[in-house]
Amino acid sequence: MSGKMQIKLKVNGEDHEFSAEPRELLVHALRERLNLTGSHVGCETGHCGVCTVTLNGKSIKSCTMFVAQADGAELTTVEGMGSPDNLHVLQEAFREHHGLQCGYCTPGMIMRAAKLLEEIPNPTEEQVRFGMAGNLCRCTGYQNIVKSIMAAASEMNSAKEAAQ
Amino acid sequence: MIPAAFDYYRPNDLDGVISLLQEHGDDARVIAGGHSLIPLMKLRMAEVPHLIDLQSIEELTGIENGARIRIGAMTTQADIIDNASLASSAPILKEASLQIADPQVRYMGTVGGNVANGDPGNDMPGLMQCLDATFILRGPNGGREVKARDFYHAAYMTEREDDEVMVAVTFDAPKGGYAYEKQKRKIGDYATAAAAVIISKDGSKCKEASIAMTNLSDTPVFCGAASDCLIGTSVSAEDIKNAVNSMIDAIDPAEDNRGPVEFKKHAAAVVLSRAIERAWQRA
Numbered sequence: 401m402s403g404k405m406q407i408k409l410k411v412n413g414e415d416h417e418f419s420a421e422p423r424e425l426l427v428h429a430l431r432e433r434l435n436l437t438g439s440h441v442g443c444e445t446g447h448c449g450v451c452t453v454t455l456n457g458k459s460i461k462s463c464t465m466f467v468a469q470a471d472g473a474e475l476t477t478v479e480g481m482g483s484p485d486n487l488h489v490l491q492e493a494f495r496e497h498h499g500l501q502c503g504y505c506t507p508g509m510i511m512r513a514a515k516l517l518e519e520i521p522n523p524t525e526e527q528v529r530f531g532m533a534g535n536l537c538r539c540t541g542y543q544n545i546v547k548s549i550m551a552a553a554s555e556m557n558s559a560k561e562a563a564q
Numbered sequence: 565m566i567p568a569a570f571d572y573y574r575p576n577d578l579d580g581v582i583s584l585l586q587e588h589g590d591d592a593r594v595i596a597g598g599h600s601l602i603p604l605m606k607l608r609m610a611e612v613p614h615l616i617d618l619q620s621i622e623e624l625t626g627i628e629n630g631a632r633i634r635i636g637a638m639t640t641q642a643d644i645i646d647n648a649s650l651a652s653s654a655p656i657l658k659e660a661s662l663q664i665a666d667p668q669v670r671y672m673g674t675v676g677g678n679v680a681n682g683d684p685g686n687d688m689p690g691l692m693q694c695l696d697a698t699f700i701l702r703g704p705n706g707g708r709e710v711k712a713r714d715f716y717h718a719a720y721m722t723e724r725e726d727d728e729v730m731v732a733v734t735f736d737a738p739k740g741g742y743a744y745e746k747q748k749r750k751i752g753d754y755a756t757a758a759a760a761v762i763i764s765k766d767g768s769k770c771k772e773a774s775i776a777m778t779n780l781s782d783t784p785v786f787c788g789a790a791s792d793c794l795i796g797t798s799v800s801a802e803d804i805k806n807a808v809n810s811m812i813d814a815i816d817p818a819e820d821n822r823g824p825v826e827f828k829k830h831a832a833a834v835v836l837s838r839a840i841e842r843a844w845q846r847a
Contacts, residue, residue: 405572422572422615423605444565445603447752449668458642458671464602465672468572469595469617512668533751534666 407471411436412480422468427451429467430477438478438507442536449535452508453477459515461534478507481514489559490514490552499548501539508535513549522557525550567605567612574617578624578702578729581616585727586704588614594729596638596677599669600686624676624731629653634734637676645670653737656762660691660744666752679712680730682720682783685754689716690784691744694760694776697735703728716783740764740772741847745839747831749822755779756822757831759811759839763794765847770794775807775840780815780832787811790836799844807840808833 404419411434418433430436430453439462442450446464453462454476482488490510493499500506509532516523516531523531528549529542537545575581585592592614595601604610618624624638629649641661644650651658664670664678664687678688679699692699692712699710704727712733715723724730739762746758758778764771773794775787790810797803817828 421569423567423569425566444606446599446669449666452668459668460671461668464599466572466598466602466615468574468615469598469619471574516667531667534668 407467410474412476420467422466424467425463426465426467426470427462436477436479440504450505450508452511454515459512478510481510489555493548493552497548497551498544505537517553565606570612570615572615574620576620581729582704584616594618596674597672599673600681631737633737634732635675636732637730639675641670641673656742656744660687663746676730682722684719684782685779687778690776690778691760693784693786694762694774695735697733699733700731701728702731713786719782738762741843743839743842745835747835757835759836761839761843763843763847768798770797770799777815780817785815787814804837804840808836811836
């Protein structure tokens with residue numbers, strides 16, 4: 401019993417297949433097998449949100465999911481958002497508005513904020529705070545994170561309007 | 565934190581789940597959203613040699629709206645929040661769901677897991693008792709129905725047998741005003757105290773009332789006597805006080821890191837007063 405199983409994941413548009421014990425946590429598979437170390441391990445108890453990724457269109461905490469549960473899923477991690485030379489609008493906004501200090505929580509913040517803005521493209525500050533409640537930051541006091549997300553929202557909305 | 569090893573199964577139908585449960589007995593558990601079970605497994609407070617994932621079972625999904633509402637066990641809190649027709653026919657579900665955990669957890673956390681787990685800290689059990697909901701279970705001998713008010717025996721001890729699966733919850737669309745009021749230390753915490761209240765009006769008097777409390781005993785507490793204190797009254801400050809006093813007699817909180825017993829009784833009184841006031845305003 402308790403052998404390995406074949407796991408298939410599509411991460412940032414790329415197909416991966418590997419053999420793993422079902423009990424392996426998704427965040428460890430992403431970091432250690434696929435070398436996608438942007439998703440961090442923080443509290444490991446589902447509270448802090450630094451391991452947040454998008455799985456089949458939902459923001460989830462990858463420390464509270466077994467890799468077996470994710471078998472067959474499509475994921476986006478922070479590596480799928482932008483690159484150092486070509487930052488995502490949210491990443492650029494966090495840089496511009498000092499939405500980070502130590503940066504440990506930032507990948508989770510970016511991933512959750514991206515999903516939030518997909519669901520509510522024009523949020524109020526209150527909606528941002530409520531929608532980001534599953535992500536903890538011990539540096540910024542949140543003010544600049546909220547400011548960054550509001551700025552990214554208006555940037556994305558004006559880009560959309562310009563395109564129409 | 566890595567749990568003990570287990571075998572993983574993802575059956576496509578309920579018969580497959582039930583036969584695995586029969587084969588492995590106590591060594592098997594079903595997993596829905598996993599946000600109660602996975603932390604316990606990681607801490608090795610739960611050992612599950614055979615883990616049966618319910619994510620591919622169509623029969624456990626879906627929300628049927630109408631005079632009688634049916635919510636499949638695998639419906640997530642996020643599904644409830646996003647369902648506009650449910651938000652209009654039974655708005656107390658959305659109000660309560662928005663107070664559970666945080667956005668990421670609400671994408672995963674299910675109604676079935678929340679009611680079946682038997683954790684006194686879960687919010688849905690008290691809410692289901694307030695709604696006088698019925699739980700639909702399926703086992704080797706077919707389906708059966710159990711009233712939410714009869715389901716909970718003690719912490720993690722419920723009417724569900726080891727080889728039964730929670731399939732759905734059903735309840736009549738509630739009438740009148742509603743409120744789910746929850747006091748918690750921080751986002752993501754369980755309630756220090758929470759109250760579910762539904763009140764209907766006849767003219768200026770209360771016609772029907774239903775009150776249930778969360779995390780104030782080792783089971784949810786349906787407060788029939790407290791509900792009766794409101795019926796036929798104009799829900800004055802005095803009537804609310806009577807209902808609150810009756811509720812205090814029905815709960816049995818234990819001291820823990822959320823506070824001593826007296827504080828919990830105080831918090832229970834505050835959340836219930838607020839919930840009754842809000843429900844009455846909406847009635």
